Amino acid sequence: MFPRRWTHITGVLSPVVAVAASFLVGGLVVASIGESPLRIYGILFRGAFGSVDGIGYVLFNATPLIFAGLAVAFAFRAGLFNIGGEGQIYIGSFACAAAGLGLRGLPAPLLVPVLIAVSAAGGALWAAIPGFLRARFGAHEVINTIMMNFIAIGLTSYLVVNVFKEPGQMTPQTAEIPLAAHLPRLAGALHPIGVPLPYANPLNVSLLVALGAVLASWFILRRTTLGYEIRAVGLNPQAAEYAGIDVRRTTVLAMCISGAFAGLVATNEVMGFRYRFLDNFSGGIGFMGIAVALLGKNTSLGVLFAALLFGVLNTGALEVDVFTDVPRELILVLQAVTIILVVVVNEVLARRLAARGSAAAPAEAEGGA
Amino acid sequence: MPERYAIEMRGVTKRYPRVVANDRVDLAVPEGEIHAIVGENGAGKSTLMKVLYGLVPPDGGEMFLLGRPLSRHRPSDAIRLGLGMVHQHFMLVDTLTVAENVVLGEEPLKGRLFIDTEAARERVRSLSVEYGFDLDPDERVENLSVGLEQRVEIVKVLYRGARVLILDEPTGVLTPQEVRELFSILRALRDGGRTIVFITHKLDEVLDLADRVTVMRDGRVTGVVDAASTTKEELARMMVGRDVLLRVEKTPADPGETVLQIDGLHAKGIQGTEALRGVDLTVRAREIVGVAGVQGNGQTELVEAITGLLDATSGSVKLNGRDITNRRPREVRELGVAHIPEDRQARGLVLDFTVAENLILGRHLSPDYSRRGLLDMDAIDESARRLIGEHDVRPGDPDVGAAHLSGGNQQKLIVARELDCSPALLVASQPTRGVDIGAIEFVHESLVRMRDRGAAVLLVSAELQEIMSLSDRIVVMYGGRLVAEFHGGAVTEEEVGLSMIGGATAGQEPVAV
Numbered sequence: 001m002f003p004r005r006w007t008h009i010t011g012v013l014s015p016v017v018a019v020a021a022s023f024l025v026g027g028l029v030v031a032s033i034g035e036s037p038l039r040i041y042g043i044l045f046r047g048a049f050g051s052v053d054g055i056g057y058v059l060f061n062a063t064p065l066i067f068a069g070l071a072v073a074f075a076f077r078a079g080l081f082n083i084g085g086e087g088q089i090y091i092g093s094f095a096c097a098a099a100g101l102g103l104r105g106l107p108a109p110l111l112v113p114v115l116i117a118v119s120a121a122g123g124a125l126w127a128a129i130p131g132f133l134r135a136r137f138g139a140h141e142v143i144n145t146i147m148m149n150f151i152a153i154g155l156t157s158y159l160v161v162n163v164f165k166e167p168g169q170m171t172p173q174t175a176e177i178p179l180a181a182h183l184p185r186l187a188g189a190l191h192p193i194g195v196p197l198p199y200a201n202p203l204n205v206s207l208l209v210a211l212g213a214v215l216a217s218w219f220i221l222r223r224t225t226l227g228y229e230i231r232a233v234g235l236n237p238q239a240a241e242y243a244g245i246d247v248r249r250t251t252v253l254a255m256c257i258s259g260a261f262a263g264l265v266a267t268n269e270v271m272g273f274r275y276r277f278l279d280n281f282s283g284g285i286g287f288m289g290i291a292v293a294l295l296g297k298n299t300s301l302g303v304l305f306a307a308l309l310f311g312v313l314n315t316g317a318l319e320v321d322v323f324t325d326v327p328r329e330l331i332l333v334l335q336a337v338t339i340i341l342v343v344v345v346n347e348v349l350a351r352r353l354a355a356r357g358s359a360a361a362p363a364e365a366e367g368g369a
Numbered sequence: 370m371p372e373r374y375a376i377e378m379r380g381v382t383k384r385y386p387r388v389v390a391n392d393r394v395d396l397a398v399p400e401g402e403i404h405a406i407v408g409e410n411g412a413g414k415s416t417l418m419k420v421l422y423g424l425v426p427p428d429g430g431e432m433f434l435l436g437r438p439l440s441r442h443r444p445s446d447a448i449r450l451g452l453g454m455v456h457q458h459f460m461l462v463d464t465l466t467v468a469e470n471v472v473l474g475e476e477p478l479k480g481r482l483f484i485d486t487e488a489a490r491e492r493v494r495s496l497s498v499e500y501g502f503d504l505d506p507d508e509r510v511e512n513l514s515v516g517l518e519q520r521v522e523i524v525k526v527l528y529r530g531a532r533v534l535i536l537d538e539p540t541g542v543l544t545p546q547e548v549r550e551l552f553s554i555l556r557a558l559r560d561g562g563r564t565i566v567f568i569t570h571k572l573d574e575v576l577d578l579a580d581r582v583t584v585m586r587d588g589r590v591t592g593v594v595d596a597a598s599t600t601k602e603e604l605a606r607m608m609v610g611r612d613v614l615l616r617v618e619k620t621p622a623d624p625g626e627t628v629l630q631i632d633g634l635h636a637k638g639i640q641g642t643e644a645l646r647g648v649d650l651t652v653r654a655r656e657i658v659g660v661a662g663v664q665g666n667g668q669t670e671l672v673e674a675i676t677g678l679l680d681a682t683s684g685s686v687k688l689n690g691r692d693i694t695n696r697r698p699r700e701v702r703e704l705g706v707a708h709i710p711e712d713r714q715a716r717g718l719v720l721d722f723t724v725a726e727n728l729i730l731g732r733h734l735s736p737d738y739s740r741r742g743l744l745d746m747d748a749i750d751e752s753a754r755r756l757i758g759e760h761d762v763r764p765g766d767p768d769v770g771a772a773h774l775s776g777g778n779q780q781k782l783i784v785a786r787e788l789d790c791s792p793a794l795l796v797a798s799q800p801t802r803g804v805d806i807g808a809i810e811f812v813h814e815s816l817v818r819m820r821d822r823g824a825a826v827l828l829v830s831a832e833l834q835e836i837m838s839l840s841d842r843i844v845v846m847y848g849g850r851l852v853a854e855f856h857g858g859a860v861t862e863e864e865v866g867l868s869m870i871g872g873a874t875a876g877q878e879p880v881a882v
Contacts, residue, residue: 223746225739232730235721241678242708242716243731244699 011297014346018295019309021345022338029333030326040326047319048312054319056186056201062311063203063268064089066210068289069296069303070217071123071262075141076298077221078254079234084130084145085262086286087152088123092263094156095122096270097277098164100177108180115181116209116267123263124256126152131255135248141255153280160279172279183209183272204272211304213261218300220257230254262286291339310335373436375400375533375564376421381430383416390416392588393430398533398581400435403555403565405575405596408585409608409805410776414568417585418535422454423447435532453531455522457538461510468493468506471525496524500557501550516547520554527558534558536567540574544663545833545866552578570608570806572601573834584608609807619817622841622857625654626689628794628825629675634684636674644670646849647684652794657816657826659840659857661833661865667849668829669711672798675827676708677701689793702731707792709783711799711829717783718771725753725767728786735790752789760785760811777808784815795819798829813839833862833869847871 027037048058068085075082082088096119103111130144157172166175183205187197197203221227232240233250241247265285270277292310296302317331376398383391390413398404406414419425421432423442432439434450444454461470472489479485493506502520510518519539526534536555540548555565555578569575575582576596584592584607592607605613629652638644644667652658662668673679675686677698685694693701702708710716718727729738729749738749753767762774762781771779780800787795797816801809816839820826830836836843843860845853845868853868 223744225733225742225744228726228729228733228744232719232722236715236719238715239717239719239730241698242676242710243733244677244697244702246697246699 011299011302014349015295015297015302015306015342017349018341018345019338021341022334025337025341026330026334029330033326035324035326040320040324040330043323044316044320044331045312047316052196053198053201054315056197056203057315057318058308058311059207060201060203060268060273060311061314062307063207063210063272064265064285065288065292065307065310066304067213067261067265067268068285069292069307070213070289070300071127071258071286072289072293073296073298073300073303074217074221074261075127075254075258076293077234078230078251078258079237080131080134080251080254080258081142082127082145082255082258082262083142083290084127084148084152084259084286085289086282086284087145087149088126088259088262089265089269089282089286090152090156091126092119092121092123092259093266093270093281094159094277095119095263096266097174097177098159100181100270101164101175103181104178106180111178111180112183112271115177115271116264119263119266119270120260121263122266123259123261125259127255127259127262128252131252131259134255135251149286156277157279160277164277166276174277176275177270181271182275183267185272202273204268206268206272209264209267213264214300214304217261217303221300226250226253262289288335291335294339295342373400374398374433375402375435376566377433378417378421379431381417381420381432382428383413383420383425384428389588391420391427394585394588394590396583396590398564398566400532400564401559401562402580403559403567403578405579405582406566406568406585407570407572407575407582407604407608409570409807410803411587411805412585412608413588414585415537418454418537418566418568421447422452422535448529448531451530451532453526453529453534455519455526455534455536455539457541459518459522461518461521463511464509466507466509467504467513467521467524470510470521471506471528473525475529492528493524496527500527500554500561502554514547515542516544516550519543519551523554531563533564533566536565538568538570540569540571542664542831544869545862546870548574572604575604576601586610605806609805613806613810617813617817617838619839620821622656622820624656624841625823627651627653628689629827630685630687630690631675632685632687634671634674634681634686636670636679636681638667638670643682644849645674645681645684648846648849648851650844650851652825652827654793654823654825655820656841657820657828657839657857659836659843660827660829660846660851661836661843661869662831662846663869664831666846668798668846670849671846672708672711672796672827672829675701675796676706699734705790705793707787707790707795709780709787709795709797709800711802713776713779713783718779720770720772722771723768724757724762724771724774724782725749727771727782728753728756728767730786732786732790756785756789775805777804780804780808781811784812788815788819791822792819792824794825794827796827796829799831800828801830801832801835833865837862837865845869 030037030040048054071085071088072082096115099118100115103114126148130141130148133139133144134141160174161172164174166173185202185204187199187201190197221231229245229250232243232245233247237247269281288310292303292306296306313331313335317328320326321328374397376396378394378396380393380395381391382393394417408414416425420427423444423446434447434452437450439447468490471493477485477488490506493504496502497504502524504517504520504524510521539551543551559565579596582594582596582599582604583590584604586608631648631650634645634648635643636645648671660668670679674681677696680695685692687693688704688706693704714720719730733739738745750767757765757767760781762778762785771782774782800812816826816828828836828839840857843855843857843865844851845865847869855865
């Protein structure tokens with residue numbers, strides 16, 4: 001039937017059109033500072049795709065964005081705006097590092113799953129608080145998740161400086177977690193199958209965790225009763241209530257799962273690459289997650305593709321920064337322009353299609369043609 | 370040409386991408402006639418009127434209003450030429466008076482800055498007297514009943530000089546008495562030389578009020594007849610394209626055990642006012658109890674209190690002897706209460722879900738559809754196909770979004786779902802609101818079938834006729850209480866209608882039920 005196909009078309013078309021348009025705008029910006037857009041984009045994409053190392057970095061940069069994007073997208077499906085990914089990342093990561101240090105001595109097959117679970121639990125707990133406040137008191141989650149960000153950043157900062165700081169170090173960071181807690185880098189596994197990813201490349205097993213998270217998000221939403229209830233609550237809370245769904249419980253659970261995805265950023269940042277918690281390490285991964293979810297249309301698979309695109313831009317940006325006079329900030333501009341265009345293009349396309357396609361739908365659906 | 374036509378439309382066509390809403394429609398309404406346009410939802414009645422009024426540009430055809438051609442016009446042009454539209458949803462400012470509302474946007478001025486309120490009031494008063502509107506120009510609109518609000522809308526249109534009035538489903542919100550008063554006003558307007566076009570799907574009203582009738586189906590005119598020489602059956606056949614069972618066929622009730630027992634139920638509505646003020650009611654197996662009443666007298670709250678959507682402040686609800694007062698909706702459902710909600714789009718469906726997803730709404734935890742938290746996609750799809758087939762839901766694709774179904778098919782979807790679980794009690798609230806005749810027939814048959822299979826059925830409807838024809842027992846709700854009880858078949862619409870507005874038995878103790 002048409003209507004579903006129409007929505008599918010907008011779903012894929014608008015991000016693609018928006019990305020294309022944003023490159024155009026980005027090109028104009030580059031041209032305005034007297035550089036050749038083609039050359040700059042060439043350098044950008046060569047940086048990202050020109051070598052196995054570059055591709056490794058693309059995937060590595062995309063990994064935390066997949067988690068952060070899933071967090072926002074999942075909550076959105078329940079009708080909730082989780083702006084608190086950043087805070088949930090800090091709490092999940094700190095919990096991961098602290099548990100890693102505390103459980104020193106456990107063997108890797110035990111420690112790694114435990115730490116992954118702790119990361120998710122930390123994020124889930126942090127998201128559960130605004131979720132509960134929303135469900136119980138109707139307090140808006142946007143404001144409360146933002147506030148929880150400040151608390152998380154402040155709290156972890158305090159703890160890492162005053163309680164967990166590595167002795168004899170000036171840097172506000174914890175000691176290194178035990179080797180058994182490290183997630184292996186992928187280079188070692190890829191070499192035997194003929195992929196020459198340099199051993200120095202930080203791409204690690206966390207990418208697989210992220211792909212698993214994409215699958216899990218899709219599976220929960222599409223194949224479980226909980227996911228069904230979450231989507232019902234997100235699309236029509238009144239009907240959900242009518243159907244006997246506990247809207248409050250579903251709200252809290254959706255926030256927990258959303259926060260768990262955010263917390264899993266720790267698998268890349270703590271277990272996969274830094275091996276410690278560093279004060280203020282995230283620098284906005286959680287907020288980028290909002291952009292990723294938006295570009296990915298809040299679907300699990302869409303988030304994956306959007307995160308990869310942002311991975312490309314971030315990786316290429318470094319190259320542009322090193323080899324040209326174009327500032328790295330251009331990429332930030334490009335990303336922001338992309339998001340704005342996604343929103344605009346989406347509206348425009350939706351209206352176009354509505355004007356053409358569904359003008360008849362009210363006649364059919366509403367009656368009183 | 371015997372007389373001048375108030376409205377003449379020739380070959381008017383309006384195409385939408387997937388639907389031809391109006392297919393070469395001809396409409397001729399002589400001046401001074403009351404003309405009804407009837408048809409099912411989606412037949413193109415409203416589109417035709419929107420085209421005439423200038424809200425929607427046509428793709429072809431020509432139109433004349435009182436002999437003057439209309440083309441590429443806007444509503445303001447149509448109004449200037451003497452056309453007035455009374456919409457289904459009133460557009461009044463609650464805090465202003467009747468007179469202020471009437472002149473709003475066209476205020477008579479005193480000097481250049483001040484509204485000549487005296488002139489406005491005088492104009493309203495004279496129109497009111499002339500046609501029997503019975504409106505006080507100084508009353509605030511918020512204090513008016515729905516019926517009076519509608520009259521304000523009509524006066525507004527007359528004030529702007531309308532010679533031809535279009536009324537879109539004008540009786541949907543009125544009590545039988547209000548309908549009668551409206552009709553006498555409309556007749557007075559006609560006798561004063563004005564032309565009335567009214568859109569409706571209620572065939573009794575057509576025969577009662579109209580001089581002539583245009584019937585539409587699927588965007589085309591399927592008949593133009595004199596109201597005096599036609600029958601409901603003939604009109605229904607032209608509307609639907611087949612013979613339609615207008616009267617519900619059912620055997621006398623054979624009530625069994627008490628299924629639903631409500632005692633002294635009190636509850637607060639959304640605004641915090643007491644919406645239920647001591648309701649006592651029983652519904653037994655194998656009977657249909659109809660709750661009549663003007664909307665807003667606590668029916669919504671009664672249904673929600675039974676189904677667990679609204680907490681009672683006191684009193685009790687028992688199902689098969691078991692106390693279910695203030696249980697959660699899920700428990701109430703699992704104990705065997707099915708619920709056809711009054712607002713199907715707000716409560717009964719998730720419009721962005723597919724048909725299949727909607728068919729498990731509220732039953733998604735049943736072992737038929739899920740095990741240990743995992744949905745059984747095959748079972749869901751299979752049962753969706755079965756229910757779609759059994760209930761003739763169109764289009765018959767389980768993966769179509771529910772939003773793309775017509776109102777009637779959406780309602781069939783809900784009925785299919787709610788009846789599939791063999792409930793002990795079925796609570797049906799406004800089950801045929803806004804659905805077409807074919808679907809009404811289906812819903813009515815379904816309710817009777819549920820009764821005959823042994824379910825207790827509580828029917829709440831603002832359509833008195835629906836209550837009259839389906840109910841074995843009728844209770845009337847007024848001011849949050851049940852004020853009268855009648856036996857189905859042994860009572861006239863007039864008697865029930867009178868108690869609906871608090872007449873006769875109002876103020877007395879509720880009749881023991």
